[in-house]
Amino acid sequence: MAHGHKSDEKIVYVGDSRVIKKTQEQRLIPRDYSAYPGKSEAFIPNFLLKEWMVGVVVLVGMLVLVMSDPAPLGYPADPKNTAFIPMPDWYFLFMYQLLKYPYTSGDYVVLGAVVVPGLLFGGLLLAPFLDTGKERRFYRRPIASSLMILSLIACTYLTYTSWSHYQVELKEKNIIPEHIKREEEMHANKGGAAGEGAKKETKKAAAIVAADDPGAAIYAKATCLACHGAQLKGMPASGVPALLGVGDGHTKDDIMGIIKNGKGNMPAMYKPNIDKGLTDADIDKLAEWLSKQKTQ
Structure with missing residues (x-):
């Protein structure tokens, strides 16, 4: 035991307070399993860290897209506007189109709104528990691969059909989507303001002519x-x-x-x-x- 601050003072250790060097098996860092055939790396922290890094890259990419191209805005909601054609976001277009068919709407709306989506998403959630095979190649898993390919084809077809039908409706009814119309008006207003320069003239509102007619x-x-x-x-x-x-x-x-x-x-x-x-x-x-x- 040492007392004071003298450099020549003798130091006596009581017990052994030094940190013991751990062997390879005793380290907290998981070993590298890549050298073992048929084995994978440890989930925590190796695999999870990689997933987080990929998630961060995707999140940053989405933030860049959102900031570079703001979401289009239409006019304030008007329940009296019977010409407005409501449209969901693109990732719900397949469900929107599914509810247009006679066997999934009207008297069968529960089938289209609850039963069919429940089977699809329920099957997706239960897939890891139903398909427990160790084979990773898709052509060696015909049932799971066939169901997934069929689902992708169905979603793609319904999404495309829904968007095409929407474009036809706009053309038939001679309707310009509100967000496009509002953007055109904004550009027109900016152009008019630039042409006028610093001098701005307020246009007099038109009045009713011959109100007693x-x-x-x-x-x-x-x-x-x-x-x-x-x-x-x-x-x-x-x-x-x-x-x-x-x-x-x-x-x-x-x-x-x-x-x-x-x-x-x-x-x-x-x-x-x-x-x-x-x-x-x-x-x-x-x-x-x-x-x-x-x-x-």
């Missing part, structure tokens, strides 16, 4: 009121144009043609107005009044 009273009774509103402002976010200034680009005959034949998402409204109690003369006055709605 008999056509105005007919408009209040017509079906137009439900979508275009009492102030003729429409619902631009839902694809319903404003009628303020409609006379700038449409004559009375043009408006009458739209009432009788429809245009874009708007169906023909002549018969619904007749059924509502309006006469041919009323609709004629309505078209004439709408043609007077000009901004100049």
Whole structure:
């Protein structure tokens, strides 16, 4: 035992406090199993550390993609917009398409929404317990490999079919997806602001022309009121144009043609107005009044 700080003081050890050098078998670090045929490395920490490293790389890649290309945003949700076509994220498109078929929807919706997905995902969860063979080559595991290939083909086909059907619906109904329309509007607004420069002029909002005209009273009774509103402002976010200034680009005959034949998402409204109690003369006055709605 030593006391003080003298360099020449004799030191006497009581017991042995030195750390014992452990042998290869006694070390905490797992041995390398790669030299043993048929064996693999230790799960903790070797294999788990590799999995974590791969997970970190994938996570960083996803973060880079998210920051470089922000998620597209549409307009605020509007429950009155009947022209909107709801679409799930791409990884649910196959389930979305599955629920469109008659044998998985309607009276059989439980089959399509619960039973079929339950069997698919339940089988995937139970696969390690059902297929306990040691063979790793896929062609030596025909049942498991066949089921997996069949599932991949089914998911791919349903996803492709769902997206193709969505594109056809957009084309038939002449609809531009909201996130694309909003992005185009943002670019248009930026371009307009750049062209104006520092001087910004506020455009005067159009007002209703001839508010005391008999056509105005007919408009209040017509079906137009439900979508275009009492102030003729429409619902631009839902694809319903404003009628303020409609006379700038449409004559009375043009408006009458739209009432009788429809245009874009708007169906023909002549018969619904007749059924509502309006006469041919009323609709004629309505078209004439709408043609007077000009901004100049």
